[in-house]
Amino acid sequence: MPRHNEDLAGEAQAAVDQAAAPAASQHHTLKYHLLGPSLTKSGQDGVDQKKVSEIIYNASKGSRYFNNEENKDRNLTVKINRILAKKRELERVEAQGGLKNDLRKADEYIAELELSRELDQVLVHMDCDAFYAAVEELDQPELRDVPFAVGKGVLTTCNYHARKFGCRSGMAGFVADKLCPGLIHIPLNFDKYTAKAKEVRTVLERYDPRFESASLDEAYLNVTAYCEEHDMSGEDVVSQMRAEVFEECKITISAGIAANAKLAKICSNINKPNGQFLLPSDRASILAFMRDLPTRKVNGVGRVFERELDAIGVKTCGDIYAQRQYLRGLFGEKAFEFLMSIHLGLGRTNVQPAEEHERKSVGTESTFHDMEDPTELREKLRWIADELEKDLERTQFKGRTLVLKVKLHSYEVFTRQFQPPKAVHKADDLYNFGLQMFEKIEKEIPGLKLRLMGLRCTHLVSMKKGERDFFGRSRQPSRGSGEPSEAPSPELDSEGWQKWPDEEFEAAARLEQQDEMEELERLSQQDQNPTIPSEDSERKAFEVRKHDNGFAWRLLLEEERAKEEAEARLKNPPPQQWDCPVCAVAQNADERAFNSHIDACLSRQTIKEIVHTVEPVAQVANPVMPPPLSTARRKRGRPPSGGGGAGEVGDKRARKAFFA
Structure with missing residues (x-):
């Protein structure tokens, strides 16, 4: 029998009540959550x-x-219980012969995705090993045989000796010290690090002049062309x-x-x-590889999504298909x-x-000591507005x-x-509108x-000024065949490549990790230095965080490219x-x-040539129509529509062009 909303509401409330007082199992999930974002x-x-x-x-218990x-873990438990209640309802519907349409749509989408599979490209993901630590070892060779980490409040990275003790990036410094007492x-x-990254x-x-920097120490390359030109396999390249x-x-x-x-x-990990x-580029090998791969290993699946998937029985990428x-x-x-693309x-x-x-957005944010003075908060908002304007x-x-x-x-x-009311970019506008929300x-x-x-x-508008022609107008692209250009398909990006839903999930996972690191940094500061940090130290910390992530690396690349282009234009x-x-065709600037x-x-x-070309088209586009049968009153002096009967068509003469 179909279940009523009251039944579902009762299950949801039961889930809330169950999560209100965390049981031992919930403490288990909290402990797993506290392991941090870089467990993999x-x-x-x-x-x-x-x-x-x-x-x-034990080290963090009792802190804010x-x-x-703990509160986030409790809320997630409530959410998961609601997901499970909803799944039970879907299973009941399926048992009664329902969900056939959902299953059919899922299979159709899978078949559609299969048609887009490309197996002829050689893609490479390159990741420097413990990059910051490796750079430090070049200056201090004595560090190579001892456990050490880069970063004090929060570990940005650590060498492989320290990782054997459980230390890793994104971990609070005082926690790492308890795991590895001799940690440097x-x-x-x-x-x-930036200088070494440029090398x-x-x-x-x-190998790929158009490689893609994902962060300071990792990049994507397409070496297909290089392999063909040098007659080498991807593995050898x-x-x-x-x-x-x-x-x-x-x-x-x-x-x-x-x-x-x-x-x-x-594969790079x-x-x-x-x-x-090397993962062989054939469908069977890829499906076999994904079948036993834990979902957390996939970029874009964070700890929250991992727990939600685990709750419904999806532990590996191979489990996704049965739940489609x-x-x-x-x-x-x-x-x-x-999830279908992962599977x-x-x-x-x-x-x-x-x-x-x-770009989809441009933003700036700052973490600081607990602040409640209204004047200080407004000064902080003003400073953020100034940074965002830059x-x-x-x-x-x-x-x-x-x-x-x-x-x-x-x-x-x-x-x-x-x-x-209009798009903004000036600090005064950013501050004033931000103040209203604040x-x-x-x-x-x-x-x-x-x-x-x-x-x-967000909803960005470009301020770049296009080139100007002789008359000061924005330069338009040269006219081609005259055919209107078709709007790009929503499934393709600006270069005609198929869009994947990965971007939003990967960005969300990256932001989750960044947020965790900032919170851990504050926790570490509270543990090691209970005094309020100075404004200078906060600004330095802001500058470090601003550059120490994949988004900020893009900023550096943009600045570098703009500088190179400016120098090239001068030379x-x-x-x-x-x-x-x-004719709108560009000509050399010679008067x-x-x-x-x-x-x-x-x-x-x-x-004349233009007139003779256009005239037959105009006649076809405006055929002579018979006079209307309506006897409605018309304005005096205006001939009936069509200009007379059909017999007048042959008497008409083509008008001569003004220049003829």
Whole structure:
């Protein structure tokens, strides 16, 4: 029998009641949650993760961070119980003969995805091994045989000796010290790492000039053309590339080789450090590889999504297929598409420089000590608006929508958005509109105390000025065949490549990890230094966080490219051209030649040819129609529609053109 809404509401309430007082099993999930976002990092084999989780649990218990994580874990448990209740209802419907349409749609989508499978490309994901630590070892060789980490408040990375103790990136420094009492901490030196990254990029450019930097220490390459030109296999090309990086840069890299970017990234983590893994580019091998792969190994599946999938019985990518008829109803359309692509081992094959990817937003945020003074909070908002204006000016965008993000001292996050009357990019506008949203939050939450604030512009509008023609108008593309260009398919990007739903999930997982690191940093500061940090130290920390992630690496690449293009224009300025106002074809900026060209376009013979070409089309487009039968009153002096009977058609003469 179909179940009523009251039954489902009862199950949902039972789930809430069950989660209200966490049981031992919930403490187990909390301990797993506290292990951090980088649990899948290499070098963790053989580590007793249960022991690590106990140390983290006991070290952070009682802190505001712990209380917030416990609250998030409790809320996630409630959400999972509701998902399970919904799944039970779907299973009952299926048992009664329902869900056939959902199953059919899922199978049709899988068949459609299979048609898009590409197996002729050689994609490589390159990842430097413990990059920051490797760079530090070049300056301090004595560190090679001892466990050490880069970063004090939160570990940015650590060498493989430290990883044997359970230390890893994204871990609070004081927790790492308890896992490895002799751990050495090295402060960050971002300039040093950037310089070394540029050396590595110089080598990568030889194999794919349009490689894509995913972050400071990892990149995607399409070496298909290189393999064909040099008659080499992908495996041999990558071995050669890794050897050149080590010889010239003195650091090791690991790599994955596969038919698409998603698989290549997974493969690059298999034989770390200083190794590579090739996944054969055939459908059977790919499906077999994905069948036993834990979902957490896939880029874009974070800890929250992993727990939700695990709850419904999806532990590996091979488990997805059996649940395909439920996924839309449980997680939505985008998640369904993402999971289907994971199951099939499909992903993008286009690789392009990171700075060429379409921007969807530009934002700035800052973490600071707990702040509740209204004046200080407004000063912080003003500073963030100034920083955002700099980023918008550099990227040449303005936003139609402004988003304010705040994090309370209790770690709760709130966002508000506002659409100004016009797109904004100036600090004054950003501050004033941001202040309106902030004041509303102040009214909603009395005694507001914050530890993070940020502004972000979305629905971006480019401020780049196009080239101008001789008459000062925006230069238009040259006319071709005259056929209207078709609007791009929603399934394709600007270059005609198929879009995948991975981007949103990967970005969400990356932001989740970044947020975790910031929270851990604050926890570490509270443990080691209970005094309030100075404004200078907070600004330095902001600058480090601003550059120490994949998004910020893109900013550096954009700045670098803009500088190179400016220098190139100074050395070799492009020849100036003017567009002909008649034919719109660009001409060299020579007055005499340009005037001669215009005279030719306006010549009598040219006009005659245009008239003779257009006239037959005009006659077909406006056929003579018989007079209407209606006797309705018409304006005096106006002939009936059609200009007379059919007999008049033969008497009509073509009008001569004015220039004829």
